[in-house]
Amino acid sequence: MQTLASLIKVNKEDKLPVYLQLSAQLMELIKQGILPGGTKVLSSRTLAALVHVNRSTIVKAYAELEIQGWFETHSGKGTFVSSHIQELSKPKKNRPEIFVNPLKHAGFKIPRMPILEKPVLASIPGLHLDDGFPDARLAPLTELSRAYRTQLLTGNLYSKLGYSETKGSLRLREQLSIYLNATRGLKTNPENILIVRGAMMGFYLMVQALLKVSDHIILSRSGWIAARMAAEQSGVRISYVDVDEYGLDVDQIERICEQGPIRMVYVTSHHHYPTTVALRPDRRIKLLRLAEKFGFILFEDDYDYEFHYANQPLLPLAGADHSGMVIYCGSFSKTIAPAFRLGYLVGPEDAIEHLARYRRIIDRQGDAMLENAMAEMLEFGFVQRHLRKSMNIYRQRRDIFCGLLNSELNDYVKFRVPDGGLAVWTGFDPEIDLTKLSTIAASKGLKISDGKYLGVDHFSRLGFASSTPDELQKSIDILKKALRSR
The missing domain is CATH 3.90.1150.10 (Aspartate Aminotransferase, domain 1)
Known part of the structure; x- marks a missing residue:
């Protein structure tokens, strides 16, 4: 046991208290089987002399290990490694010994998914x-910080800082309903809206909640890589159609539909990503008719809708949907700044209710403070004024x-x-x-x-x-x- 003391190193310059350093090292020796269960350990006085620390420090380390169940004390006999840890003394392995750095590499197999190994876009300093x-320097941060502070310091904090609805802040959904009805020609109420962290989360929820592996969906050949990642990861069958100067090739979609059932079509009807082209009006009408005829979901991504310079933007497909086939998705990430993860799904009430149940699995609720602050920004016109200024x-x-x-x-x-x-x-x-x-x-x-x-x-x-x-x-x-x- 005295040679055991040579395995224990104390760093008095370390921010971690010495007794916790000792307890951690002794715990590791037990895990490695160097100190088997039932082993009597050195007295606190002896170990203190060997590692050159105060005896009270050893007493505290032993007490910590006893509280955690690693040590046990028997009156008149001394302190022992807990007998119930016997099974850790001689670990049995059914695979070859592999030495890894556990901070860098897992000891278990991680499935490789090439579709997930895409570079992540990031905002970096410099040119x-x-x-x-968007330019974050233009964001209405003063107004947003005031609105956020108001949410933190006023009202019933039990409800404001507690759990809220899975669908998101009712106040934000109310203000969004007013805003979307006025700017997009929609006819929503708060129950038609689900608040999410952004378009990516919205599409991921759609894939998880409304698609199964045997389903067949349509994406554009050149399109948002994140949508492709979510679809491929789920295992659904994907067909790709072309995008030309008038947007998604709807005739190709029709031909695919005639060959077999299609569950969903992803479309950016305005400012298609990455080409920026808008879906021509006749194609919009035909796409809605195809959705109704063949029964597929239209996931409409509201990408960059706010920023249109030539004339008034074409209204979303969702505004002309009379059959409940469209789920409309938007985000404040481009309106304000990407760091503010706040988006929304708009659709029939029963579909939104279903999606909200799935949302609980990955995110019990969003950022209630940010959501209510954004509601205030919409209610008092700060977002609208910011958009007019930034668009110019x-x-x-x-x-x-x-x-x-x-x-x-x-x-x-x-x-x-x-x-x-x-x-x-x-x-x-x-x-x-x-x-x-x-x-x-x-x-x-x-x-x-x-x-x-x-x-x-x-x-x-x-x-x-x-x-x-x-x-x-x-x-x-x-x-x-x-x-x-x-």
């Missing part, structure tokens, strides 16, 4: 032509950016000035290696995407909204130098 993020700024930045692309990079790129959204869908000369280009640009201080995750060769999204005119000019200058030096 960037991102995926189409984003329109100006779009025009400046497209002008720079045309004047500075005309030999390298092709693009269409987008009617809306926060990014330009940009095609590069096929001779240009976008991966190499993004690496060169990064070395010069500019972050751009190589477009790999978008599924269309030689294309990338270049976001303009989150950069000032001066930053856009600097970004184009760097991109031009990178193109010349590749």
Whole structure:
């Protein structure tokens, strides 16, 4: 037992109290079988002398281990490793011994899912032509912080800080209903709305709650990678259709439907991701008729609806849905900033009720404080004023950016000035290696995407909204130098 003391190391400079260091090390020795169950341990006085600490420290360590059940004391006999830990002394393994760093590698098998191994988009400091993020510097943070503070300090805190409805804050659902009815031409009430953390959570809920493995769904060939990830991970069968200058190819959808049952079609009717094109009115009408005829769910992603510059945006499919086939999804991530995870699903009451039950499994409720603060922002018009202000700024930045692309990079790129959204869908000369280009640009201080995750060769999204005119000019200058030096 005295040699055992050599295995115990005390670091008096460590922030962890010495008695807890000792108890943790002794516990580990028991787990490893070095101290088998029933073993009598050194007296507190002896161990204190061997490891050069105060005896009271050893007493506290032993007491801690006894409280946790690792040690037991027998009057007149001393302190022992608990006898009920005998089975830990001689572990039996049915597999070869594998030595791993448990902080880096699990001892169990982790299934590999290539679809989940996609890069995560992130907002990083410095110059960037991102995926189409809003400028957080424009966000109404003062108004939001006041609204949030009001929620924290006033009213019945038992209810405000306790559990709330799984569907989300009733106040937010009431204000959202008013807002969506006025801006989208919907005819909702609060029971038609489920609050979620964002569009990704909304689509994931749809897949989990309304689809089964044998179901067949339709996605666009070039589309939101997160939707594809959720669908593939669930194991459903997926068919892909093309997107052209008028949006999703509805004729292709009809031909697929005629071959067998389709459970769901995912559509971004306005500002399709990544191409930014809008679904033409005749295709909208036909898509709704196909949903009614073949009985499939239409999941309508309200991507960048708020930011439309040419004219009034086309109203969502949900506003013309007379058969209850559409689930409409929107988010405040682009309205305010991506960090504020707040979105919503809109649909028939029974479907929303069903989705709310599933929501409990992954998220008992959302951020009630943020939801009520956002409700106040909507009620008093702060969100609406922010949108009017930011839309004018984003329109100006779009025009400046497209002008720079045309004047500075005309030999390298092709693009269409987008009617809306926060990014330009940009095609590069096929001779240009976008991966190499993004690496060169990064070395010069500019972050751009190589477009790999978008599924269309030689294309990338270049976001303009989150950069000032001066930053856009600097970004184009760097991109031009990178193109010349590749």
